[in-house]
Amino acid sequence: MNALSRIVIIGSGAAGMSAASRAKRLKPSNDVIVIDSSRWVSFAFCGLPYLVGGEVKDLDELLYYPPSEFTKRGIDLRLNKTVIEVDPDSKKLIYVDNSTGTKESLEWDKLVLATGARSKAPKLWPEIRGARNVFYIVHMESGQQIRDYARSLGPGKRAVVIGAGYLGLEMADNLAKLGLKVTIIEALGQVAPRMLDPELAKIVEDNIRSKGVEVVTGAAVERFNIINNTATEVVTSKGTYQGDMFVVGVGIEPNNELAKQLGLKLGQSGGIIIDERTLTSNPDVYAAGDVTEHKDLVTGQLVWRPFAQIANKMGHVTGSNLGGVDSVFLGSVGTSAFKVFDVVAARTGLSASEASKVGFKPVEVSLEAGTKAHYIPGGSKISLKVVADEKTGRLLGAQAVGFDETAFWRINVVASLLTRGGTVWDLFNADYGYQPLLSPVWDPLVIAARLLMRTFGERPW
Amino acid sequence: MNALSRIVIIGSGAAGMSAASRAKRLKPSNDVIVIDSSRWVSFAFCGLPYLVGGEVKDLDELLYYPPSEFTKRGIDLRLNKTVIEVDPDSKKLIYVDNSTGTKESLEWDKLVLATGARSKAPKLWPEIRGARNVFYIVHMESGQQIRDYARSLGPGKRAVVIGAGYLGLEMADNLAKLGLKVTIIEALGQVAPRMLDPELAKIVEDNIRSKGVEVVTGAAVERFNIINNTATEVVTSKGTYQGDMFVVGVGIEPNNELAKQLGLKLGQSGGIIIDERTLTSNPDVYAAGDVTEHKDLVTGQLVWRPFAQIANKMGHVTGSNLGGVDSVFLGSVGTSAFKVFDVVAARTGLSASEASKVGFKPVEVSLEAGTKAHYIPGGSKISLKVVADEKTGRLLGAQAVGFDETAFWRINVVASLLTRGGTVWDLFNADYGYQPLLSPVWDPLVIAARLLMRTFGERPW
Known part of the structure; x- marks a missing residue:
């Protein structure tokens, strides 16, 4: 081995490229190599439906950065190459070039698995x-x-x-x-x-x-x-x-073949179990993105959430740690969203039935309300559910469906409160702005809090 | 006095009518009287610009509820009548009918001042x-x-x-x-x-x-x-x-004439000082809405914030307390927003210079970023500033200007974190949803957190 620290990253998606960029930038002496079986880097799977529909014209538009950008950053990209063997003892891997069939081997000081998910x-x-x-x-x-x-x-x-x-x-x-x-x-x-x-x-x-x-x-x-x-x-x-x-x-699942070869500890989903610094059970192997499990901040349990924004954050944390900056990914609360046809739907945390299953005693409220001041033309309705824990008043989750983007944002507000352990009283007190063109004077979130306070009382315990 | 408890509320705006409705509903034995010098109840001043521009066709549309709704709820509305004298010792007030000039006097058990603000x-x-x-x-x-x-x-x-x-x-x-x-x-x-x-x-x-x-x-x-x-x-x-x-x-100021007659304790703005149950310095007098000061949750100082959403919450709290439900209004963090021409602007908490003035050592970051995934046509730019306290990493405030509603909502997210004492690390960890049509995979809020973490480090203290 040379004097450099060699970091080999398998997977050039969101997590892998976040990790690579950060590890190289924070510590230019790092020798950073990224291997991927595709020809793509830093790609946005989430954008594929819009390529299909034509809103996105060209596949290249879905790259966050082109490969040349990473080469410029001093990252050694080895694309169109598939890793077929990894050996944790010799810290060596073998990859094959998908076009030529040529095999090459490579040693690592630190390995990062960012192999993502695959279709079942x-x-x-x-x-x-x-x-x-x-x-x-x-x-x-x-x-x-x-x-x-x-x-x-x-x-x-x-x-x-x-x-x-x-x-x-x-x-x-x-x-x-x-x-x-x-x-x-x-x-x-x-x-x-x-x-x-x-x-x-x-x-x-x-x-x-x-x-x-x-x-x-x-x-x-x-x-x-x-x-x-x-x-x-x-x-x-x-x-x-x-x-x-x-x-x-x-039907997707963690792409964990190499993790198995490495003998890494896996969770119930098959995702790699990592600590808050994104380190696996092998002290020289990090993992980030869709191939990993992480902690749910509401239940404390390990979960598998193959979401791009989480992969990016994890990759960032991995790269920071590899670059000498102590960094942690604490977990998520399960926020997700979609927009299809006219509808925007979003959720965060637990549903009432999920909450019951993990031992909470959930109190749930449900309402339909306007998303804008009632006198402003063009407002629409949002259907909102919020769940809280009967024992503590802590918020456990929320779901919303509506016909404008505010369903997504109101759920983001609850997600922020969840991340911070917020309660039904925080949901009432949180100082949401008000502007008639943008929201009603009684925000649906505050209405939900008022309904919850019928059970919990109006003074925080 | 009869056996009923008589509650007299001066002011039929957001705060007054919220208080009236709730006090009556929770405790139907309450005798609830609302007096106002105008002919309007439950009106939305914030909607007046849209009446001027024509988006709102008729003044009546700006009422949250028509007067008949409150009468139906058993509230005694005395409109077009101006209170000219209040006496805290005899607990008696005198009002004059604006049309006839007739004077009448009225005793109260509990008085609520919801007299709002006035133009200077x-x-x-x-x-x-x-x-x-x-x-x-x-x-x-x-x-x-x-x-x-x-x-x-x-x-x-x-x-x-x-x-x-x-x-x-x-x-x-x-x-x-x-x-x-x-x-x-x-x-x-x-x-x-x-x-x-x-x-x-x-x-x-x-x-x-x-x-x-x-x-x-x-x-x-x-x-x-x-x-x-x-x-x-x-x-x-x-x-x-x-x-x-x-x-x-x-140039508006608290409409505090009657508060002065009652000898209530006033703050620097002239607003009535209330406790968290919205009680004034007189144990039989509550106050709510634009005529009051309340606590800023970031600085702990008293502030005057004549905003409709705050008035509504306060009125709700007043009404709950009068209805026998112990209720508190804890304060606000100074969230406000506007939408004019093509621009949406919002802010919450303190600016860096405001933070310095009250003794924080602020760290500020500033960025411009896309509001949607980069490959989705029609996204726009948001300019975002976030301020945090150098000593604790606590978030102190944020401002945003953009060309879609997400500027408002991103500030609401920060406002929620502020309400809960959130830090720069919470801003990073908060689990915002991601959907290409609705947000970029690196949300501007997370980018701001990353910039802040350059100063604060990436592991929570």
């Missing part, structure tokens, strides 16, 4: 492997392939989207924008099942249906029927649905 | 009292008068607005919407001087000017020149400005 689709339904019209997100090209295929079909043909989570819904929205007829198939009994309570999900579903999209819930996909490498229909527990193309928007 | 304009410039084309906000009718006069002038005539605070700016915006030429005169050196730092105010000012509005700063109004009851020009320290109508949007 080909494992769940092996028959789709050869099918040219069944898609799922593997790499950035997947977005382009979906778009190109959808355009080649043209308006009037039918796309079947498997899964009504946020990715499935966003894909459905964007496929509909291209003029395709769209069917959404969801195994559970409602859309956005991991995010929203049924009555809020209903608002989303009604809006989607009103756009002519067929929504089928309670339909578990059993198999795809494929003729001549072309899927013609999907067989579900509820019936068979025909389509001209199929997009699988469900 | 006629005191500052006595010559405007008789002028038919100089306007300031007295009651709801003021808005209608401004609108009617502006419409009678018609497009092309010039309106001069005195004061570039949020009311002045909103009036200017709405007068411009009617086709008038508009001049804004501000005594201090920038627009929004009590709200924004100069460099953020500049963004607002540039946008206003780009709409053809003349903005004159550093021009203190000395007097109005009036001919035949018509003001023709305003003389300032910087020159004389002609106009066809004049709207004074500055």
